Amino acid sequence: MSSDYFANLCIFHIMDGLRDGLSHFSKAxxxxxxxxxxxxxPIRIYDPQDLLREHDPKIKEYYLxxxxxxxxxNHDDTTRLIEVIRTKDLALAGLITCSARSSSIFYQxxxxxxxxxMCSIGPTESWMEYAALLLSQDFATQNILRIDSSGHLLREYSTHAVRDYIVDQRNRIMGWDTQLRIYPILDSVLGISKTREEGAWARGDLIFIEPSELDKIKYMAKFPEKERPYLKNHKHVRKLLQSVESSGRKLVSDGKVVVGIxxxxxxxxxxxxxxxxxxGLIYLGCTPVCSFADAxxxxxxxxxxMVQLExxxxxxxxxxxxxxxxxQLVVQMITSANxxxxxxxxxxxxxDTPVEIAGQALEKPLDLREPEMRGLARSLTKLDGAVHICKDLKLYGFACLLDGxxxxGENRARGARFNSALRFTSEHPNLIVxxxxxxxxxxxxxxxxxxxxLCEWKQLFACVTTPPTLTKWIDV
Structure with a gap:
């Protein structure tokens, strides 16, 4: 097997694993x-789905x-496996970038x-750093037996990416002197989130404090040291969360047990x-890191x-x-429904003249500039049918039936609301549903x-030919 062919397969497997993993962690x-x-x-580019095509001028300026x-x-420095580079000059709108140098790959x-x-780009950056590390390792070892294992690792890297980002940020804040272990915390959060209590999902806040800082907290209730519920006992912690639902109270943990409220x-x-x-959401300090659902x-x-509406x-x-x-009215009503x-x-x-829609009409439209009317409108969204709002910020009807x-573009998997909206808007152009x-x-x-x-991107196949030089790619 030629070195070029091996390198191309390494790049393909890592890119395919990274793309698939990120598509599950985020959107496609x-x-x-x-x-x-x-x-x-020569600098080369592998962009099988044209991610960078709209950024040609900036890329040409930076690289060519x-x-x-x-x-x-110093490419001859073999003592350093990999160095991640933070390049502010290559800030491309709408993209996350991660540059690195290593003893086996001069630049990637x-x-x-x-x-x-996205809650934060931090976990994604950690994911990309790991992809750069794996590519450097594969280029260095030239081991045909592990050529696809890097891709498998990247597909399942979500928990590790969240952990790596949290660890890196906490190390920057407080150094290496920490007793909180992130993996058990993340495992417990997922375990509690999928544990129901009398049929209800968990609600409330659980905060993890560095053990050295626990004595600074003024507790409303503190458990005896030998009777503190273990964090890994998900059922017990789930029950305790009921004591902090819909309040400013929080369960306080040192990462191993629940200390108090x-x-x-x-x-x-x-x-x-x-x-x-x-x-739910996970925060580092006051900054969201990621969300969790379905374990x-x-x-x-x-x-x-709401970018398209805006x-x-x-x-x-x-x-x-x-x-x-x-x-703001639309956002409030959507948030309430969610x-x-x-x-x-x-x-x-x-x-200018509202469209006539079959449904429950009102003798006088509701003026949604009044707070109490907005509250009523949010409640009306629970009824079957649509709520009819015009550009004068008034609600003209509810429980409306959309036909056409x-x-x-109909999709039977999306249900009656979605397909009725498609039919109705196709016959009434000057409105949005x-x-x-x-x-x-x-x-x-x-x-x-x-x-x-969302766009369906074309399927990727093995990269058996060497990717083009950037010069050739720019000229295409």
Whole structure:
């Protein structure tokens, strides 16, 4: 097997594992690599899904118009396995990057998408650093027997990525002197999150404090040292969480046991788990790190992605105040539906004369600029049918039935709300329908098309040919 062929397979397996792992941790994600094996080699690019195509000018300026990226490294230093480089000059909008140098690969830079609903890019950066390490190891060992094992490791790296990021950040804050062990904490959070108590999911806050700082806390209730519930006893901790539901109280833990109950603010190095029913968030200090649901971690913050609606509102003739109020109203209604775990449909009508929709009409529209009317509107979203809101910030009807002729984009797996919205908007162009499913996804639909639909990227196959040089790729 030639060295080029082996190198190409190494790159493919690592990229495929990284892409697949990140796509499960976040939304569907693309990955690209720019690299040079030796200092005098031409810079090459492997971008099978055109992640970097829109960034041609910046990439050309950084890699081809200048040799600054080559500086600052001694390639003959075999004592260092890998060095991660933080390059501010290569900040590409909407992308997360990770550059590295090693004794086996002179330079490599990984790229992936920065999704707008990410809690933090930190775990993804840790994931990419590990991909760079594995690629350097594979290039160094040239072991055909482990050529695909790196890809398998990267596919299942989510918990490790979260742990690595938390450990790195805490080490920066307080050094290596710590007694909190992150893996048991993460395992306990997942175990508690999937444990029901009398049919109900966990709600409340569990905070992990460095043992040396526990005596500084003013406890409302503290358990005797020999009777403290062990964190690994998920059922017991789940029961205790009932004492802090819907309050400012928190269960306090040292990472091994539950010490007591207190009203305590997060510190810069504390770790918190906020349980919100069937899902939750993990924080480092006051900063969200990741979320958890279905016994696994993910990057989503569970906030609806309303970019398409925001862009549409900027295009139509509305005052800045009305545009802002309408957007905030929609966000509030969606958040309320998500928190209550029920589906809903919002018809946003931008016609001068409201569209006639079959449903429960009102003698006088509700003025949604009044707080009590907004509360009523949020409750009306629980009824079957759509809520009809116009650009004058008034609600004209609820329990509305959306009908229309069949359209090409219908998806039987998405249910009646989604498909009815597709049909209705295809016949009424000057409006948008927002569909909130009971299992949290939010769809924005206009003219019979889902604006929030995710692209299906083409399947990747083994990289058996050497990736093109960056010069050739730019000229294509």
């Amino acid at each position: 994600s693309r990955v690209a690599l720019i690299y040079a094996v030796n200092p005098d080699d 118009d200048s040799d600054d990226w080559r500086a600052g490294d 830079c990984w790229f992936t998408e920065q999704h707008p609903d 207190a009203v305590v603010s997060p510190t810069s190095n504390s770790i918190s788990a906020h349980f919100k029913g069937d899902r 696994k971690f993910s990057s989503t913050n569970y906030k609806p992605n 862009e549409y509102l900027l295009e139509i003739d509305l005052s800045a105040e009305v545009r802002h109020n309408l957007f 928190n209550r775990s029920h589906g809903s449909t919002l018809v946003l009508d931008f016609n 002729k069949a359209v090409a 927002v569909v909130v499913s009971s299992d949290k996804p939010v769809s924005i639909i206009q003219r019979g098309v889902e604006l929030t639909a």
